[in-house]
Amino acid sequence: MTEFEKMLNGENFNGIDTDLRLRREAARLACAKFNAHPSKGNLRHVTRLFSEFGSVVIEPGFQCDYGSQIHIGERVYINFQCVFLDSAAIHIGNDVLIGPGAHLYTVDHPREADLRAVGHCFARPIHIxxxxxxxxxxxxxxxxxxxxxxxIAANAIVTRNVETNERYFK
Incomplete structure (x- = not known):
């Protein structure tokens, strides 16, 4: 099984694998085309990476790891300088507002230094x-x-699930 397949299956994977690095580079280039000249035409470079998307406005500065695990609903607004690390799925519902500089991280790393040194990673999905x-x-x-x-408050670090109608201010 490839490292990409392991990643998609939610298994531990090697983040420094050549194929994964090339996939991240392709996503980075697509984002760079849009970020250099933001327009609806250039937004397609980013949205064609996504697994699915409805109507979305993305401001410049957007970055993602792969894009292939991003699922976006209708009437979503993603403000300037947002980062989505999508080693696992990121599901965003309808009518969602994401403020500038917000980061969504699905990828994590082992706490043992020797495992991090050789590229071990794991990822868990985010649902909004x-x-x-x-x-x-x-x-x-x-x-x-x-x-x-x-x-979710500005500058919050969300470390636990947030319930329906909850205000998270940590």
Whole structure:
């Protein structure tokens, strides 16, 4: 099984694998084309990476690892300088607002230095419900689910699941 297949299956994978590095480079180039000259025409370089998307506005500065595991609903707004590390699936519901500089991290690394040194990684999906507002600079960590109508404060580091209608201000 390839490292990409392991990653897609939710298994431990080697993040420094050549194929994975090339896939990240392709995503980086697609994002760079859009970020250098933001337009609807150039946005297609980014959205064609995505697994699925409805209607989305993405401001310049967007970065993703692969794009292939990003699922976006309808009427989603992604503000400037957002980063989506999609080694596992990122599901974003409808009517979601994501503030500038927000980061969504699905990938994680072992706590043992010797395993990190040889590229071991694992990833857990992120689920964001409908009508969610994520404030600027927020960081969503691997495996987090955010319920419908939730609000995540600016600069929050989300370390646990957020319930429907909850306000998360940590």
């Amino acid at each position: 419900g409908n009508n969610v507002w994520i404030g600027g600079g927020a960081k969503i960590l691997p495996g987090i689910s955010i319920g419908d109508n939730a609000i």
